[in-house]
Amino acid sequence: MGIILSLAAVILLFSAGTLITILIEPMLSTTDEEGPASNSPKNNIYPVHPDSWLYNAAPAVALASMAAASVVIPIDKSLAGADIGIGLFYFIVIIDYMVLAVALGGWGSNVPESIESCYRIIAQLVAYVVPLGLAVIGPIMMAKSMSTQNIISSQSSLWYIVSQPLGFALYIITGLMQVYRAPFLEPFSNILNNGIISTYGGWRGKLWRISLSGILFIVAAMGAVLFLGGWSGPLLPGFVWMAIKTFAVLILMKWIGQRMKLLSTARMLELSWKILIPAGLLNVLIVGGLILMGVGGK
Amino acid sequence: MILPINAYLIVSAVLFGIGVYAILAQRTAVMVLMGIELILNAVGLNIVVFWRYIQPENYSGQIFTIIIITIGAIEMSVGLAIMMLLYRNRKTVQVDKYQDLKG
Amino acid sequence: MNLGEAAQIFAFGVFAFISIAGALGMTTTMSMFRSGIFLMASFIGVAGLFILLMADLLGMLQIMMYIGGMLVMILFMVLFSNDPGGDMMASMKMPFLERFFSSGLLPQKKIHRDSHSHHNSRNNNNQADKDEGMNMGMDMSMFTSLKPYAAWIGLTVTIVFVLLFLLFPDWPVKNFIPDQDSSHRIGMLLMGKYMMAFEGAGLMILLGIYGAIYLARPGKHPDSKDRNDPSSINEEPPQAAEDPIEPFYNINLKELYEKSEDEK
Numbered sequence: 001m002g003i004i005l006s007l008a009a010v011i012l013l014f015s016a017g018t019l020i021t022i023l024i025e026p027m028l029s030t031t032d033e034e035g036p037a038s039n040s041p042k043n044n045i046y047p048v049h050p051d052s053w054l055y056n057a058a059p060a061v062a063l064a065s066m067a068a069a070s071v072v073i074p075i076d077k078s079l080a081g082a083d084i085g086i087g088l089f090y091f092i093v094i095i096d097y098m099v100l101a102v103a104l105g106g107w108g109s110n111v112p113e114s115i116e117s118c119y120r121i122i123a124q125l126v127a128y129v130v131p132l133g134l135a136v137i138g139p140i141m142m143a144k145s146m147s148t149q150n151i152i153s154s155q156s157s158l159w160y161i162v163s164q165p166l167g168f169a170l171y172i173i174t175g176l177m178q179v180y181r182a183p184f185l186e187p188f189s190n191i192l193n194n195g196i197i198s199t200y201g202g203w204r205g206k207l208w209r210i211s212l213s214g215i216l217f218i219v220a221a222m223g224a225v226l227f228l229g230g231w232s233g234p235l236l237p238g239f240v241w242m243a244i245k246t247f248a249v250l251i252l253m254k255w256i257g258q259r260m261k262l263l264s265t266a267r268m269l270e271l272s273w274k275i276l277i278p279a280g281l282l283n284v285l286i287v288g289g290l291i292l293m294g295v296g297g298k
Numbered sequence: 299m300i301l302p303i304n305a306y307l308i309v310s311a312v313l314f315g316i317g318v319y320a321i322l323a324q325r326t327a328v329m330v331l332m333g334i335e336l337i338l339n340a341v342g343l344n345i346v347v348f349w350r351y352i353q354p355e356n357y358s359g360q361i362f363t364i365i366i367i368t369i370g371a372i373e374m375s376v377g378l379a380i381m382m383l384l385y386r387n388r389k390t391v392q393v394d395k396y397q398d399l400k401g
Numbered sequence: 402m403n404l405g406e407a408a409q410i411f412a413f414g415v416f417a418f419i420s421i422a423g424a425l426g427m428t429t430t431m432s433m434f435r436s437g438i439f440l441m442a443s444f445i446g447v448a449g450l451f452i453l454l455m456a457d458l459l460g461m462l463q464i465m466m467y468i469g470g471m472l473v474m475i476l477f478m479v480l481f482s483n484d485p486g487g488d489m490m491a492s493m494k495m496p497f498l499e500r501f502f503s504s505g506l507l508p509q510k511k512i513h514r515d516s517h518s519h520h521n522s523r524n525n526n527n528q529a530d531k532d533e534g535m536n537m538g539m540d541m542s543m544f545t546s547l548k549p550y551a552a553w554i555g556l557t558v559t560i561v562f563v564l565l566f567l568l569f570p571d572w573p574v575k576n577f578i579p580d581q582d583s584s585h586r587i588g589m590l591l592m593g594k595y596m597m598a599f600e601g602a603g604l605m606i607l608l609g610i611y612g613a614i615y616l617a618r619p620g621k622h623p624d625s626k627d628r629n630d631p632s633s634i635n636e637e638p639p640q641a642a643e644d645p646i647e648p649f650y651n652i653n654l655k656e657l658y659e660k661s662e663d664e665k
Contacts, residue, residue, distance in 0.1 A: 051432070051434075051435070053435070054434075054435070054438070084457075085457070085581065085582060085583075085584065086457060086458055086461055086584055089458070089461050089465075090461055092465070093461050093464050093465045093468075093469075096465070096468060096469050097468075100441075100468065103476070104438065107434055119480065122473055122476060122477070125469070125473060126473060129469055146584060300406040300409055300410065301409065301410065301413055302570075303570075303572055303574060304566050304567060304570055305413065305417075306413075306450065306454070307566040308563050308566055308567070309417045309420060309421065309450070311559055311562035311563050311565075311566060312421055312424075312559055312563070313420060313421065313424055313443070313447075314558065314559070314562060315555045315556065315558045315559025315560075315562070316421070316424040316425060316427075316428060316555065316559075317424070318551075318554060318555045318558050319428055319551050319552060319554070319555030319556075320424075320427065320428045322550075322551035322554060322555070323428070323544050323548045323551035323552065323555075324428070324544065325544055326433070328433065328475065328478050328479060329433070329436060331475075332427060332436065332437070332440050332475065333428075335440065335467075335471070336424055336427070336440070336443065339443070339444060339447055342447075342463075343447050343450060343451070346451055346454055346456050346459065347454065348572075349456070350454045350455060350456065350579070351572065351574045351575070352572060352573060352574060352575060353575070354575060354577045354578070354579035355577065355579065355580075357579075357580075357583070357586045357587055357590050358590065358594075358595075360456055360458075360459050360583070360587055361587065361590055361591060361595050361598070363456075363459055364459065364462065364587075364591075365598055365602055367462065367463060367466055367467075368466075368602045368605075368606065369602070369605065370471075371466060371470060371471055372605055372606055372609035373609075374471055374474065374475075375474060375609055375610075375613045376609055376612055376613050376616070378474055378475075378478050378613075379612070379613040379614075379616040379617045380616060381478065382478070382616075382617055383616055383617065
């Protein structure tokens with residue numbers, strides 16, 4: 001009985017979070033940029049020569065990856081989908097499936113802009129995966145565990161955003177790369193005629209919208225868990241604090257992103273390999289030094 | 299331990315056989331490399347099965363599998379670089395046409 | 402049997418089916434992109450089997466390395482070479498497995514392929530494919546002429562191994578649940594007993610990176626004046642033949658690329 005109740009609570013809270021994200025987005029943006037999947041065609045288009053297995057599988061894989069990634073995010077002290085011992089590693093791996101889904105959709109529709117968009121999205125995967133790993137290693141080192149509940153309970157003395165600001169900045173930037181928001185919006189932008197979304201009309205476009213907005217919410221939630229201390233807080237119940245922190249990280253990500261110019265794929269790769277990876281390695285060095293000096297952790 | 303050890307071993311044997319078929323019957327160099335990856339995968343599965351059923355307290359079996367996966371990645375990247383050079387020089391990717399050493 | 406054991410048997414069946422079906426699909430489908438995707442499905446099946454065998458960190462590592470790393474490499478290589486797509490399907494009679502795994506593909510003229518493989522047109526003009534009967538200009542088939550022999554060899558190897566595993570079943574099996582905190586144990590072993598192997602693998606990765614970059618470099622001395630010449634010619638794609646079906650878009654590729662150059 002308790003399992004069913006907590007499962008229902010988790011599903012409800014995540015659906016609510018995704019829906020609120022979709023509704024709030026126009027209010028939070030200061031430019032006209034609305035997110036990658038907002039301009040899907042209204043009527044139910046089917047391309048003429050698709051690769052039908054891949055074309056039909058893509059929205060399903062996107063939705064599955066988003067749902068599977070939200071399992072490890074804890075909402076309250078005992079309210080998580082599953083507290084796996086390797087929870088954070090699992091999260092990073094499952095978010096990679098979103099890239100796979102977009103690649104399948106791009107190739108499957110057999111339209112030149114989609115295929116071009118598919119190549120650029122795979123290049124974006126190459127750009128974000130190493131800095132994300134280096135940013136996330138900091139909390140793992142300080143908490144001595146990969147489980148999300150352990151990371152939250154070891155932030156009871158000091159939040160990790162205070163002791164690892166460089167890691168937090170890296171997480172925000174690679175988080176923007178993961179969710180295809182500005183300034184890393186190019187595969188879905190007007191240059192490529194909206195990329196793969198233009199070949200998915202009607203209800204399939206709405207499925208893409210749910211997946212891409214949901215993944216923004218989930219990445220922001222994981223940022224709140226890792227760096228801001230998750231559900232811990234003085235007065236209010238756990239999930240209220242979690243919601244406040246998630247939306248704070250979400251607003252910060254969008255606000256920082258929209259201040260910057262759109263980067264092309266080549267510039268983004270250059271940014272990742274020349275600036276973010278040395279910064280990540282420096283972050284690991286600094287966190288190691290802090291642990292040896294006794295800051296943070298039990 | 300409800301499943302007998304032979305169940306997993308048979309899966310690994312079938313994967314190995316399909317990998318051998320892929321290496322011998324595919325025409326493009328990329329597909330041959332994919333067949334090699336299938337064989338490495340089958341071997342890795344075999345090692346983990348034996349670790350779990352015969353010596354579960356000694357984690358060296360998993361270390362061996364990690365090293366195998368790493369070395370598989372390296373040889374695939376060097377293999378793909380060689381394939382790209384061959385494509386530039388010979389203008390074809392079919393392994394039938396690389397016949398310089400034929401007696 | 403109780404629910405836990407039934408769930409284990411069901412999960413084993415599902416993951417074993419995914420691995421073997423993915424491997425079969427990889428070898429028999431007609432499009433190279435689909436082969437890559439099926440190979441990835443096979444890896445996910447094997448990773449599921451790892452998790453069932455209580456090696457959870459290894460399962461996650463397998464998924465991350467094979468999907469995040471190796472498959473990206475394979476996909477980029479597929480994009481460089483010629484993907485036959487579904488062109489040959491209408492003219493060949495194929496055995497049942499191949500027809501099933503290639504069932505979503507349609508024979509067509511794909512516009513994008515000619516714009517992304519510039520080498521191809523030069524290929525046609527220079528080489529005369531004498532030993533291939535129909536000169537279609539692209540690769541005939543995914544399989545070599547050795548295909549029947551390869552199928553028999555593969556089948557023999559499989560049957561030999563399966564019989565070996567079935568007829569000698571007396572392995573010294575221990576009924577012992579391993580330590581649940583596998584990442585801790587693996588970490589301690591990697592940094593303790595197997596430090597040499599760990600560092601050696603790191604050194605080998607470095608050598609592999611260096612070798613791959615050196616092999617794939619542009620082939621001229623940095624100071625020679627024709628180093629920056631493009632190695633492929635930007636040709637106009639040939640006009641598509643009259644399709645009875647109307648195209649999905651009216652695309653002018655040149656205009657698309659010029660427009661994106663202007664916006665940068």
